[in-house]
Amino acid sequence: MPISFCIQCQREFETTADQNFCDACGGPISQPEIASDTLVGSDLAPQLNQTPFQGRSSLSTSPDLPKALGDSVPNFQQQSPSQQVDIGDKVTNIYNQTTPEEYCAYGGEKVSLDHSYRCPNCGRGPLCVEHFDKDLRQCSYCLDVQSSSCAVCDQRVPSREIRSCDRCQKMVCPAHWEDGRGWCSDCALKWNEVVAAMDSGDVVVSMGTLIGTDEIELKGNILTTHDGRPVATIKENTWYVSSKQWHRIKPQLLDREQKAMARFYPSMQLNFEPKGNASWDGDIVTWSGNRYEVSLRYPSVFPYRAPQAYVVNPKIEESRHIYPDGHLCLFHKDDKAWQVNTTGATVMSWVTLWLHCYEAWRESGHWPRPEADQVVISPKY
Numbered sequence: 001m002p003i004s005f006c007i008q009c010q011r012e013f014e015t016t017a018d019q020n021f022c023d024a025c026g027g028p029i030s031q032p033e034i035a036s037d038t039l040v041g042s043d044l045a046p047q048l049n050q051t052p053f054q055g056r057s058s059l060s061t062s063p064d065l066p067k068a069l070g071d072s073v074p075n076f077q078q079q080s081p082s083q084q085v086d087i088g089d090k091v092t093n094i095y096n097q098t099t100p101e102e103y104c105a106y107g108g109e110k111v112s113l114d115h116s117y118r119c120p121n122c123g124r125g126p127l128c129v130e131h132f133d134k135d136l137r138q139c140s141y142c143l144d145v146q147s148s149s150c151a152v153c154d155q156r157v158p159s160r161e162i163r164s165c166d167r168c169q170k171m172v173c174p175a176h177w178e179d180g181r182g183w184c185s186d187c188a189l190k191w192n193e194v195v196a197a198m199d200s201g202d203v204v205v206s207m208g209t210l211i212g213t214d215e216i217e218l219k220g221n222i223l224t225t226h227d228g229r230p231v232a233t234i235k236e237n238t239w240y241v242s243s244k245q246w247h248r249i250k251p252q253l254l255d256r257e258q259k260a261m262a263r264f265y266p267s268m269q270l271n272f273e274p275k276g277n278a279s280w281d282g283d284i285v286t287w288s289g290n291r292y293e294v295s296l297r298y299p300s301v302f303p304y305r306a307p308q309a310y311v312v313n314p315k316i317e318e319s320r321h322i323y324p325d326g327h328l329c330l331f332h333k334d335d336k337a338w339q340v341n342t343t344g345a346t347v348m349s350w351v352t353l354w355l356h357c358y359e360a361w362r363e364s365g366h367w368p369r370p371e372a373d374q375v376v377i378s379p380k381y
Contacts, residue, residue: 104128106140121146136160152176152185205232245276246302253303254278260345268296268348276300280344281312286355294351296344306330306338309351310381318378319358320367326381328354332372 005012104111105124109131117132118125119139131140136159143160150157150173163177164170165184176185183191194210197203202213206229216223216231223231247254261268261280268282280296293313299305308327316322321329330350331337353369361367367374 102126104131106131133160150176201234201236203234205234206230245278245300246298247278248276257344260343261348264345265348280307280348284348284352284355286352286359288359290355290359292355294348296347296351298344303340303342306342307344307347309347309354311355315381316358316379318376320361320371320374320376321354321357322377322379324377324379326379330354 003012003014102111102113102116103109104116104127106127107130109128111126111128113126116126116128117134117139119127119132119137119142121138121142124139124141127139133139133143136143138159144158146159147156148159148162148171149155150162151170152172153176155173155175157173161174162171163174163184165172165177165187166182167187168184170184170186172184177183178185178188181188193212194203197212198210203210204213204216204223205211206216206225211225211231216225223233225231247257258270261270265280265282268280271279271281273279277300278298282294283291284294285291292311295310295312296307297310298307309330310326311328316326323329328351330347357368
């Protein structure tokens with residue numbers, strides 16, 4: 001009578017030809033073992049050093065077999081009539097060649113041995129795709145039955161529920177996991193403390209990371225962390241983006257600018273951008289009759305910096321005394337031509353002079369009036 005094997009309870013017993021389930025537990029039973037003489041001369045013989053099988057005992061004791069078939073395989077696998085060789089994650093059947101299907105070692109479902117797995121954690125196999133997590137590389141038994149301790153509360157939870165903190169790599173349970181940040185609750189609490197310390201100024205820098213002043217000590221005349229890392233203190237500062245626009249905080253200055261421009265360049269129009277930047281925009285006609293559209297743009301810190309002038313149309317393709325971003329070089333910083341009481345109308349007079357010099361240079365190659373340099377620039381604006 002053939003010898004069969006129960007997948008679930010690992011019992012070995014004699015069965016009839018039509019028996020498919022275990023008498024003890026009701027689980028599926030394996031196919032009867034193949035007699036050794038059926039293997040002689042087959043393609044499998046070379047894998048076993050030309051030695052025919054003599055049942056399961058020869059498989060578990062042969063010195064030429066892979067370790068996966070020896071003592072390192074858990075007992076429930078050594079008893080299986082269809083031994084497997086671990087090739088990566090996949091499991092292949094090495095001698096039950098007459099049966100292309102087996103049963104999942106966990107759930108008992110039929111599986112194709114070409115599409116089954118072995119758990120590297122506990123050794124169970126073959127496993128169907130439903131009972132093996134390829135990402136976690138664990139079977140359902142390890143995920144459901146085995147448990148791990150949370151590094152925060154020390155509570156044991158199923159392995160499938162354990163999370164790893166992205167910052168400190170602690171393994172924690174869902175109750176101590178910040179899903180949005182990917183942190184454990186300890187790191188989340190510590191970050192909140194760091195933010196509070198930044199507000200109070202009780203932080204220093206160590207190796208590029210902020211730490212609280214409670215984590216440092218004075219050794220001689222040197223500040224270090226408790227474990228000896230160097231510490232740099234942070235000089236007090238105030239974050240600064242941009243000041244309020246000059247024309248909003250100094251309306252009398254705006255009034256002065258408007259009156260001066262209206263007197264000397266009445267065609268210029270004062271405009272304000274959505275962010276509050278102010279500019280004069282209009283046309284200047286040179287002696288030769290050429291018309292240039294000009295924009296005089298105020299900085300937010302006017303009058304401590306001069307407005308910048310751009311020839312908008314036609315654009316200047318190349319010239320002396322122009323910056324790469326297109327604004328005109330109207331005076332040398334050493335001239336002290338610009339003072340806090342200088343108006344935008346004065347700058348427009350320099351722009352008018354620059355345009356006439358530009359036309360003379362285009363015609364003769366000579367730039368009238370003193371020059372600090374003669375570099376020709378092709379601006380991009």
